[in-house]
Amino acid sequence: MLERVRDDSQAKVLVTGSAVLTMESLFAEANPMHGRLYPMKLTPLRFMDAAPLIDGTAEEQLEKFAVAGGMPRYLDLLGRGQLRTRVIRNVLTPNGPLWDEPRILLGAELGRPSMYLSILGTIGSRSHLTSDIAKALEQPTKHVASYLKILSDRGLVRQIRPYGASRRERNVRWEMMDPFFRFWARFVLPYQANLEVDLLPETHYDRIVKPMLSEHVAPVFEDLVQRHVRSEMGYLAGRWWGHALHTLRRTEQRSSEEIDVVAGPTERTVKVRSEERRVGKECRQRWAADG
Secondary structure: HHHOOOOOOHOOOOOOOHHHHHHHHOOOOOOOOOOOOOOOOOOOHHHHHHHHHHHHHOHHHHHHHHHOOHHHHHHHOOOOOOOHHHHHHHHHHOOOOOOOOHHHHHHHHHHHOOHHHHHHHHHOOOOOOHHHHHHHHOOOOOHHHHHHHHHHHHHOEEEEEEOOOOOOOOOEEEEOHHHHHHHHHHHOOOHHOOOOOOOOOHHHHHHHHHHHHHHHHHHHHHHHHHHHHHHHHHHOEEOOOOOOOHHHOOOOOOOOEEEEEEEEOOEEEEEEHHHHHHHHHHHHHHHHHHH
């Protein structure tokens, strides 16, 4: 009778928590709740969903979102009022609520966070190859790759490939996913020792943060454009980087090229690159014939 009442009940129980490891342990085979729960991963708010929590003009909203990211707590602390004042008070001041937030979270979830922090600090606001990160940290590439895999599973970093590239593409980069972690790794982590002693948060913001803020915001804006293209226009979208056109390389103007937003069928990129190689080959043959 009790079994029937339980099966006929329309009641649903939601079990929530911010400690990822603790929540994941509920699904372990040895746990009494194994097989009785359905996982539902909550992701940070996207810009359009977070916009009601942010004040200011569209440009100011984007700047604040690029600093706070989509976590409601961070948006509550950084999304309203003057960005400079909020960042100084909550992030750059040693006693501020977000001063050591990433370090605390990594320590709670991953144990000793030193290597993870070093990797995040190396990536900073730019995307990097695994080999570049390993070289900067003077660590074996395989060793760093294992840490990157864990950070990827936790949704902190991700791999990106040039638009249209196959999964065999070796020119794969790592970039940080969370805007606040990216901001903290670039503007707080390298300067914490000085900020704890005698570097004024106001001076640090005006000299370091403000001049580079637009550069920090750029990847967030590019991501928004890519999302818009995918949802509103129905195209595939992403970034592309690689060798510059043959004429640019030949004249030594630049050897590589990067395009922030590329959209269209995947095959199109392959065709363009194949056509470039064909034209380049013909040009070299003509130059050789002309002496």
